[in-house]
Amino acid sequence: MNQCTATYRIYDDKVDFRKKAESIAIGMTVGSWTELPQAKRDSMQKHLGQVLNVDIYETVGTSTGTRYADITIAYPDVNFSHDIPALLVTVFGKISMDGQIKLINLGFSESFLSAFPGPKFGIAGIRQQLGVYHRPLLMSIFKSVIGLNLEELREQFYHQALGGVDLIKDDEILFENELTPIEKRVEICMKAAELASKDTGKKLLYAANLTGRTSQLKQQAIKAIDAGANALLFNVLAYGYDVLHELSSDPEITVPIAAHPALAGAMYPAQHYGIAPSVLLGQLMRLAGADLVLFPSPYGSVTMPREENLAIHHELITSNLNIPTSMPVPSAGIHPGLVPLILKDFGTDVVINAGGGIHGHPMGTTAGGRAFVQAIDAAMSSIPLAEYAATHPELQSAIHTWGGER
């Protein structure tokens, strides 16, 4: 039978976890069960959820909240349409509000998965767009752009591009506005990218922030693409995964989409509630078609525990899911001294992403980009950063400002 699965971690000092599992399997599918006449039960059988596993963990004599169980329930596909909203309401709708419960994993049936082409570009496609195959990519984030006019924006873009970055993304808080409407900023930034590439010899993707009412998004995206946009940024959680699914699977949207994690902090950090980061920013982002997925790194300013980061990473690249992989982008508070650690944790299929770590460089934005390029070159050649910095002043200055290799 085709079924999707959900695994929950449920905390409770007293409950009988096996009974609790049964009550979820029944309550989230056919409702009441035992009270139904036999004929009705037979006809409902194909809709009934099934308890697949209950693992109980308890530590005797410790404080409240240490008794929990990981419970896996199978939900028949026949119960829900093949879209993420239906799946989420089925597996974590009402019960997300029922006590200390966290959704920690999803399993997708082949038939459910068949509705999801996944990322149009993914890791391989993005590398192909850039012509870069064997090193991590570098992304720079526009900063302090609210209120800037087109020329000011162009200038900031050009300085970032000259630094040798592979991607530049809009700040996620830059919305549609009169000073820098999406098609105008795409036009001037792509021209600046061309100019900078004469110096750097590099191609560059510019992820313009796709914003506005849901009903207008496709039109906005097409407007940006017609103006030369070669990537888009999207605040997925503010709109919903289904909106990303619509955009990413639309044949007219022919550029990679970078998913920003804004709002994720409202859903994952609580130990006893919400949705685990590996589901929220891993499984569901990839399923919905994000080509690049940003998430708070374990090292920087907005931190997430390292094991949760690695779990997101796993979900973005695992071959267990038969759709293209998504490029991991651990972000926030990243500076050049962290590059070797990022490569150690994530390998080379990663985007090193920085805003403050580029614009805050004492020698300026372009030097900020160069310091990262140098850190990547050093790490890829297994040269200690401090040694490489001795002949690379931009890296030297970055290490002096933010610290060296960890």
Ligand code: 1AE
């Ligand atoms: C987790 C998202 C990171 C982000 O969007 C951002 O703007 C980071 O900026 P910095 O690198 O911390 O300055």
